[in-house]
Amino acid sequence: MQSQRMVPFKIIRMDSLGQGVSKESDKITFIPKTLPGDAGEARIVAERKGVSFAKMQSLKEASPLRIDPVCPHFESCPSCHYLHTPYEQELIFKKENLDFLFKKIPHPDIQVTPAIRRTGYRNRVQLHYDLPGKKLGMLDAKDHSIAPIPKCLIGREAIADKIKDFYFNSTWERLASGQPPQGHVELYEQNNEVKVTWNAPYSEGGFTQVFEEMNLVLKSKLENWLASLPAFELLDLFAGNGNLSDKLNHSKRLCVDMYAKSPGFGFFSQDLYDEKAFFKVRQKMQEMQLKPSVIVLDPPRSGLKNLEQFLEESRPKHVVYVSCDPHTMVRDISTLGRYRVVELHLIDFFPSTFHFETMAFLERI
Numbered sequence: 357m358q359s360q361r362m363v364p365f366k367i368i369r370m371d372s373l374g375q376g377v378s379k380e381s382d383k384i385t386f387i388p389k390t391l392p393g394d395a396g397e398a399r400i401v402a403e404r405k406g407v408s409f410a411k412m413q414s415l416k417e418a419s420p421l422r423i424d425p426v427c428p429h430f431e432s433c434p435s436c437h438y439l440h441t442p443y444e445q446e447l448i449f450k451k452e453n454l455d456f457l458f459k460k461i462p463h464p465d466i467q468v469t470p471a472i473r474r475t476g477y478r479n480r481v482q483l484h485y486d487l488p489g490k491k492l493g494m495l496d497a498k499d500h501s502i503a504p505i506p507k508c509l510i511g512r513e514a515i516a517d518k519i520k521d522f523y524f525n526s527t528w529e530r531l532a533s534g535q536p537p538q539g540h541v542e543l544y545e546q547n548n549e550v551k552v553t554w555n556a557p558y559s560e561g562g563f564t565q566v567f568e569e570m571n572l573v574l575k576s577k578l579e580n581w582l583a584s585l586p587a588f589e590l591l592d593l594f595a596g597n598g599n600l601s602d603k604l605n606h607s608k609r610l611c612v613d614m615y616a617k618s619p620g621f622g623f624f625s626q627d628l629y630d631e632k633a634f635f636k637v638r639q640k641m642q643e644m645q646l647k648p649s650v651i652v653l654d655p656p657r658s659g660l661k662n663l664e665q666f667l668e669e670s671r672p673k674h675v676v677y678v679s680c681d682p683h684t685m686v687r688d689i690s691t692l693g694r695y696r697v698v699e700l701h702l703i704d705f706f707p708s709t710f711h712f713e714t715m716a717f718l719e720r721i
């Protein structure tokens with residue numbers, strides 16, 4: 357049963373998950389879809405020691421940072437966090453968040469690269485469904501509810517059209533018949549076609565960055581940073597298809613990832629979170645006689661806790677750490693005594709949401 361406990365709120369700042377933070381009641385309260393300066397009443401949806409999570413019920417005082425969201429689903433959908441404020445303000449929140457996380461690591465000013473558009477960019481969208489409940493939409497991880505989003509703006513045009521088709525022609529219920537009663541469906545663009553998989557692992561067709569144009573922007577910054585070096589040996593960890601390093605000036609390269617199919621030469625399939633991973637990668641490097649002077653890594657949200665072990669093996673002069681979770685990135689970089697951050701980039705791969713890509717260039721001291 358839904359909690360009915362109501363609390364007054366006044367938002368004093370944003371947190372790193374794009375939620376407004378209020379200290380008006382007995383506990384610190386986190387409220388999505390609010391902004392600093394907003395005040396009103398919120399309904400508590402969950403509580404833990406010292407903190408509570410709430411949903412805004414009424415707005416008595418509106419933040420001067422507020423605008424009308426372009427998406428009709430913004431209030432009910434859990435996926436976008438910042439469409440109620442201008443994009444420039446969204447970037448300010450993101451930069452403040454990254455600055456705060458990096459406060460203990462010496463670094464030059466963060467260079468922010470805005471997205472080239474705020475909506476219509478994702479080449480991959482995952483929806484959840486509930487056949488008996490006749491619901492399809494975005495899953496709210498907090499209460500497991502599904503918010504219908506027939507006019508979602510986040511996907512590229514072909515994906516947005518497919519989503520509309522799913523709802524307005526009710527094709528999703530027909531397509532999902534024969535599937536388990538609850539599950540997920542993924543829509544992704546491949547070779548100018550929208551492909552649909554039901555209940556397959558995320559990114560079944562192989563991981564690709566979701567915002568293609570911003571991926572090119574990130575890669576060009578990376579290429580520029582290393583452009584003056586003569587051809588170098590390179591290790592690319594969590595490499596996927598080699599996206600980040602394929603255009604770099606390498607004389608020899610090893611890409612490591614968990615490949616579903618047997619990868620070709622220069623690609624090595626290894627679970628990098630396995631306790632023997634470091635030794636397996638080292639053995640592979642020895643077989644190839646690879647001595648990387650550049651290491652690129654782009655882990656999933658969990659980061660790479662034993663990064664230092666990988667770096668101390670070959671002591672590369674240059675390291676590029678790309679991450680979609682700055683918390684784990686900061687945790688990993690903090691362990692490195694022999695490297696300093698020489699450039700720090702916030703590249704907005706995920707506009708409208710609290711997520712962004714961080715790229716740190718590190719040099720051996």
Ligand SMILES: C[S@@+](CC[C@H](N)C(=O)[O-])C[C@H]1O[C@@H](n2cnc3c(N)ncnc32)[C@H](O)[C@@H]1O
Nearest residue numbers: 563594595596599613614627628629654655656
């Ligand atoms: C953020 S993606 C980066 C991929 C690639 N660098 C790119 O730009 O397309 C993270 C990659 O980590 C890989 N990965 C996830 N868990 C892994 C694990 N335990 N061991 C090795 N690779 C893993 C995924 O397959 C995915 O390709």
